[in-house]
Amino acid sequence: MEQWPVLYQQWKQFIIAGEAVTPWQKYFVLFYQAFMEADRWKQYLNGVGTTLTVTAMALAMGVTIGVIVAVIRTSHAQQRPGRRNPVLGLINLVCRVYVTVIRGTPMMVQLLIMGMVIFKSSRNFTMVGALSLGINSGAYVSEIIRGGLMSLDPGQAEAGRSLGLNYFDTMRFIVVPQAIKAILPALGNEFIILLKDTSLITVIGGKELLYAAQGIYSRTYEQMFPLFGIAIIYLILVMIFSWLQGILERRLRQSDRR
């Protein structure tokens, strides 16, 4: 390990001078250049940190927006006919437009609009990126939650209401706890998509993992190691979260068989 910098300098000079080197020596130089020289691994580590932070922020925002939109849309749909609340109707319309626009346009375009039009003057690219991802994710999460609520046997809510429970108690104690179980797998997938989509925020200058790799290969002109490197990092992150998701789902299923 200690002689790595020495070997790196030596073999790098060979390559520059056009002398013959073994493939092993060549890859060592590229590897060292991509990850070790000038402590570049710290840049990847910062990138991972930002990627995870942005994912967490976007997810929190996505779930918050998603729950609100889903509740508005289902409670609008479940009003007794002829007794519809016009204010709720208007809010519902806004929610529908939001979901349609977000799901009907590419994530990349939304990011560019947010970064270069709406928040043109903002310098905090990473935050603008997280905000865009959160707004995007909210539309998908709201559809996931709405699907979960609708997949539940309507007899469950009817039983609650027939006992005299009001709408919100019925949702809180009967519908939502059962819907969460149905929603969790899809929500896990949304989380994984979000994690990978953070790489898109580089287009507006967000400083996450891909941004780190780009910064490095723009100096070294060697793309293979930085790109493979971050691909492996994304893969490992996704695998860790899939594994955690599996544990959570298995635990929930166990309580079913009780």
Next chain:
Amino acid sequence: MIDVKNLSKSFGHHLVLDDISQHIYPGEKVVIIGPSGSGKSTFLRCLNLLEEPTKGVITFDGTVITDPKAKIDLIRRQMGMVFQHFNLFPNMTIRKNITLAPVRTGLMKQSEADADAETLLERVGLRDRVDAYPAQLSGGQKQRVAIVRALAMRPKVMLFDEPTSALDPEMVGEVLEVMKQLADEGMTMVVVTHEMGFAREVGSRILFMADGKVLEEAPPAQLFGSPTHPRLKDFLSKVL
């Protein structure tokens, strides 16, 4: 106790209930029979506004419940309902299934409701299952719990929608037994069923429904003994 005036209900253009007027008196056991699709469930579900009537006025204990300003949650507390498919809450223990509504609506404190649930379960022979989950019970046991859950709200009337139709034959008896016991205690009941033996034995009045109308109504001896409407004769010849 429940007064129904000119009740009609349509789903889209499909007229399911056609101008029904009925009065259910305190202590009465009204049994509704009729071919499937005739609107029996819809009629029952209009009584506690699980379905919104298209036309007509329903009055419960002097309150016009079809009035848009009626406090529907308060009214439903006084009307128990038992469903064909039980509709127990699978995410809760039997105890929680029974005590949730009395506690949340402020009728009882949790400790009172717990004690009450155990007393009621004792009466249907399920006291020892109080900490079980619905998935661990047989169909007959689930339906008995569902009856107890409705009774825990101390309703003035109980609505039953084919409570034994989803049960294996050997479990029908245990549920009917609980319903008979309830009838003997003087509960006002409206029961949709295909159990003609139960209708004959427990019913104080039988309604025969077809095509969204009550075509014939009479005490059981008369309705089963000397049916007049051809549709009823036809129906009885098939089910008896």
